[in-house]
Amino acid sequence: xxxDMITLRELLKDPQYKQYFLKIPQxxxxxxxxxxxxxxxxxxVGEKQWRTKKxxxxxxxxxxxxxxxxxxxxxxxxxxxxxxxxxxxIRLAKVKGRTDAKGKxxxxxxxxxxxxxxxxxxxxxxxxxxRPTKFDYFSSHPAMxxxxxxxxxxxxxxxxxxCAICGASERLVDLRHPANHQNWDNNRVRVSx
Numbered sequence: 047x048x049x050d051m052i053t054l055r056e057l058l059k060d061p062q063y064k065q066y067f068l069k070i071p072q073x074x075x076x077x078x079x080x081x082x083x084x085x086x087x088x089x090x091v092g093e094k095q096w097r098t099k100k101x102x103x104x105x106x107x108x109x110x111x112x113x114x115x116x117x118x119x120x121x122x123x124x125x126x127x128x129x130x131x132x133x134x135x136i137r138l139a140k141v142k143g144r145t146d147a148k149g150k151x152x153x154x155x156x157x158x159x160x161x162x163x164x165x166x167x168x169x170x171x172x173x174x175x176x177r178p179t180k181f182d183y184f185s186s187h188p189a190m191x192x193x194x195x196x197x198x199x200x201x202x203x204x205x206x207x208x209c210a211i212c213g214a215s216e217r218l219v220d221l222r223h224p225a226n227h228q229n230w231d232n233n234r235v236r237v238s239x
Contacts, residue, residue, distance in 0.1 A: 050166055050167055050180060051122070051166065051167075051169070051179060051180045051210060052160060052162055052163075052166060052169060052178060053121065053122045054122055054123045054124060054177065055115070055122075057160060057177055057178070060158075060160060060161065062135050062137070062158050063135060063158060063160065063177075065135070066134075066135035066158070067176075070104050070105060070108075071104055071127070071132060071176075073130065074130070077129065077130065079102030079103050080102065081102075081129075082100035082101060082102050083102075083127055083128075083129055083130065084100065084101040084102070084103065084104050084106070084107040084125055084126070084127055085098050085099070085100050085101070085107070085125070085126040085127070085128060086098065086099050086100075086101060086107045086110050086111055086123070086124075086125055086126075087123065087124045087125075087126050087175075087211060087212070088114060088120055088122075088123050089120070089121045089122045089123070090119055090120055090121060091118075091119055091120070091121045093121075096124075096211060098126075104125065107125045108125065111123050111125060124175045124176070124177060124211055124212075125176065126174055126175050126176070126211070126212050127174055127176065128174055128212065130174075131173030131174055131218075131219070132173050132174075132176045133157075133171075133173065134157055134158050134159075134171045134178075135157075135158035136155050136156065136157055136158065137155075137156050137158070138153040138154070138155060138156070139153065139154055139156045140152070140153060141153070141154055160178045162178070166180075167180050167182075168180075170219070171219075172209040172211065172212065172214055172219065173214075173219060174209070174212050174214050174219075175209060175211050175212050175214075179209050179210055179211050180209075180210040181207040181208060181209055181210065181216060181219075182207060182208065182210055183206075183207060183208070184208050184213070
């Protein structure tokens with residue numbers, strides 16, 4: 047098995063990411079638990095295909111993941127949300143020595159960046175996996191099964207980078223500016239009555 051991507055266990059050692067991961071994400075009102083928007087993905091040691099199970103709530107997926115976390119036969123895990131994209135952890139920091147016209151400190155958003163071992167490839171934030179992953183070129187991808195593709199042919203375009211876990215294409219993911227990526231609620235078309 048290739049160990050060329052940071053694992054969830056390693057990510058959870060980072061206090062800022064752990065705090066982000068433990069907080070239950072708020073879904074938009076139009077997403078119901080009955081649609082099972084959360085997907086727990088598990089990669090066992092020695093396997094290449096991620097196993098998946100859908101859940102109605104993040105809490106349910108998290109509790110299932112928590113039970114698997116101590117299991118040494120599990121190499122990596124992710125709680126994926128295939129229908130929605132999420133920003134990386136962001137914190138507000140005071141700009142040293144700067145205040146606005148009313149004397150209040152000026153704040154700026156600081157996007158969290160993981161500490162990745164130098165021998166690992168470059169990682170990017172996958173907004174669907176809610177974690178940094180390796181993006182690579184694929185001619186076929188385990189997440190892109192024939193059931194999802196149907197009669198249309200291949201779902202994998204080898205000209206675009208894809209998340210190694212969920213298969214999200216760089217056409218959907220802003221790899222260079224992950225903090226600007228999450229606009230699903232602000233940019234969603236509103237239906238007026």
